[in-house]
Amino acid sequence: MELQREPVVILGAGGHAKVIIDIIRAQDLYDIIGCLDQAKNSGHCVAGVKIIGEDCMLEEIAKSGVNKAFVAIGDNRRRAELAHRVRRLGFVLINVISPHAYISAAAMLDDGVAVMPGAIVNAGSRILSNVIINTKASIDHDCVLESNCHIGPGCTLAGNVQVGEGTFLGTGTSVIPRVRIGCWSITGAGAVIVANIPDNALAVGVPGRVVKNSRSRRMS
Ligand SMILES: CC(=O)SCCNC(=O)CCNC(=O)[C@H](O)C(C)(C)COP(=O)(O)OP(=O)(O)OC[C@H]1O[C@@H](n2cnc3c(N)ncnc32)[C@H](O)[C@@H]1OP(=O)(O)O
Numbered sequence: 001m002e003l004q005r006e007p008v009v010i011l012g013a014g015g016h017a018k019v020i021i022d023i024i025r026a027q028d029l030y031d032i033i034g035c036l037d038q039a040k041n042s043g044h045c046v047a048g049v050k051i052i053g054e055d056c057m058l059e060e061i062a063k064s065g066v067n068k069a070f071v072a073i074g075d076n077r078r079r080a081e082l083a084h085r086v087r088r089l090g091f092v093l094i095n096v097i098s099p100h101a102y103i104s105a106a107a108m109l110d111d112g113v114a115v116m117p118g119a120i121v122n123a124g125s126r127i128l129s130n131v132i133i134n135t136k137a138s139i140d141h142d143c144v145l146e147s148n149c150h151i152g153p154g155c156t157l158a159g160n161v162q163v164g165e166g167t168f169l170g171t172g173t174s175v176i177p178r179v180r181i182g183c184w185s186i187t188g189a190g191a192v193i194v195a196n197i198p199d200n201a202l203a204v205g206v207p208g209r210v211v212k213n214s215r216s217r218r219m220s
Pocket residue numbers: 134152153169170171186187188189190191202204205211217220
């Protein structure tokens with residue numbers, strides 16, 4: 001008997017959404033009813049999926065009986081805001097996990113999480129809501145990734161690392177064991193983090209040093 005796929009709506013239609021669509025197709029659990037984006041892009045397609053309108057259509061979509069959504073937006077603050085809004089409208093946020101990622105059975109994932117191809121999540125790690133674990137990133141044992149953070153492509157987190165809410169780790173960041181990176185911070189591509197990083201900091205280099213405040217920057 002063929003499995004019934006559930007309908008899901010995607011918020012966002014950029015490069016990140018393109019990868020999310022690819023993984024949802026590989027998961028083979030959901031039928032994508034369309035993407036929501038800015039009005040000027042309505043009618044266009046992303047990875048073969050139609051942009052059916054703007055976020056203001058969410059209520060109408062909910063009334064039509066669709067109750068699954070995914071926020072496919074790389075910017076951490078915007079993703080957090082939209083996730084809050086779709087939950088208030090009664091949607092359930094699905095997890096988008098590549099079949100080419102390894103997730104330990106002893107790891108815990110909340111909702112709205114994206115795990116891209118080649119990523120690894122080892123035993124005892126906790127991944128909270130709306131986190132992105134990008135391509136080939138590895139999260140070793142007993143890490144905690146707080147909600148709305150984004151672990152960029154190729155990052156390596158050793159054991160017992162904590163990443164605060166809304167933080168973005170740039171491509172190829174490495175973090176040694178037991179370090180905490182605070183909330184809404186950013187690390188530059190290739191940074192090696194060997195000591196705790198406070199909230200709202202931008203840290204770059206080897207070893208990673210805080211060079212400025214992260215507040216004015218986009219998180220992607
Ligand atoms: C699938 C995907 O694509 S997911 C998205 C992945 N995206 C990324 O990985 C982006 C990573 N981004 C970076 O590394 C950027 O360079 C950022 C975020 C660190 C730049 O942040 P900004 O606030 O624009 O900082 P700015 O460019 O002013 O740099 C500040 C200082 O840090 C230096 N710097 C910037 N990036 C780095 C880096 N990766 N490593 C070392 N030094 C760096 C700059 O040269 C500058 O030094 P100076 O003050 O001596 O001139």
